[in-house]
Amino acid sequence: MSPKHWLMKAEPDSRIVKGKDVKFSVDDFESIKTTSWEGVRNAEARNIMKSMSVGDKVLFYHSNCKTPGIAAIAEVSKEAYPDYTAWDPDHPYFDEKTDKSKPKWYMVDVTFESRLAHFIPLSLLKSVAGSSKNDPDEGLSYIGNQGVKAIKTMPLVTRGRLSVQHVDAETYDLLVQLGERGGWEDVSSAKKKGKKRATAEDEGHGAIEETRTSQPGTALIPEQKRAAKKRKVVDNSGTKDETGVDEKPKLRRSIRAKRR
DNA sequence: GCCAACGTTGGC
DNA sequence: GCCAACGTTGGC
Numbered sequence: 001m002s003p004k005h006w007l008m009k010a011e012p013d014s015r016i017v018k019g020k021d022v023k024f025s026v027d028d029f030e031s032i033k034t035t036s037w038e039g040v041r042n043a044e045a046r047n048i049m050k051s052m053s054v055g056d057k058v059l060f061y062h063s064n065c066k067t068p069g070i071a072a073i074a075e076v077s078k079e080a081y082p083d084y085t086a087w088d089p090d091h092p093y094f095d096e097k098t099d100k101s102k103p104k105w106y107m108v109d110v111t112f113e114s115r116l117a118h119f120i121p122l123s124l125l126k127s128v129a130g131s132s133k134n135d136p137d138e139g140l141s142y143i144g145n146q147g148v149k150a151i152k153t154m155p156l157v158t159r160g161r162l163s164v165q166h167v168d169a170e171t172y173d174l175l176v177q178l179g180e181r182g183g184w185e186d187v188s189s190a191k192k193k194g195k196k197r198a199t200a201e202d203e204g205h206g207a208i209e210e211t212r213t214s215q216p217g218t219a220l221i222p223e224q225k226r227a228a229k230k231r232k233v234v235d236n237s238g239t240k241d242e243t244g245v246d247e248k249p250k251l252r253r254s255i256r257a258k259r260r
Numbered sequence: 261g262c263c264a265a266c267g268t269t270g271g272c
Numbered sequence: 273g274c275c276a277a278c279g280t281t282g283g284c
Contacts, residue, residue: 009282011282042267043267044267063281063282063283064281064282064283065282065283068282068283068284122283123283123284126283159265159266160265160266160281160282160283161265161266161267161280161281161282162281163281
């Protein structure tokens, strides 16, 4: 079976939730190599993960940060299995309403493959998608109008909110190509951000390791927030169970602690 | 920090 | 099972 393609979001910026840093950047991912994608608490995203197979390709996306966009390529390395963090009351994404006899939330393992040579900012995709033209801007002519069309129909652009998304094969190829070749840096990005080279630096790309906060390995993905919130209501039990998990949970996604 | 878009919840 | 109210996502 040929591999399927997906996009998964993580938050590269630090945020403390229940005493844990939920950050998970491309740097973290690169140094950890393989991580479980726990914390998804959205049914649709969960179902999407359940349909993943080992070997499927994943676009790793930086979300809820200064320059959101696609940073790396990864691969599914373990198919869906119960997300034990849902049962851990100390975990930000504890879900009081599930129990072990009947797992509700699932996760997959994902293994880092490589960074894109050119971080693909969401703003670029939006700008292509929002254009009335069907031909790419200069610098991007290699994507052709099929490329433009593919971008215009991406869920990332048309619907946004989902933290785990399907990407179709052609679109995936196109994005990888974009990430390898770049070509927009002197055009659209520079235009809108006025001179600001939004690519490498914000994302910790390239050689310089920039100021990387604390240690990698922890970060949450978007959906967990809800669960984290609910969780406050409960807070019973303090015992960490023996789910047989020996590696400390790597949160991922995001929790929006307190906002507004 | 704001707030639009959209998902979830719960009353009926 | 509709739908208004509410809560969250996540870009800007």
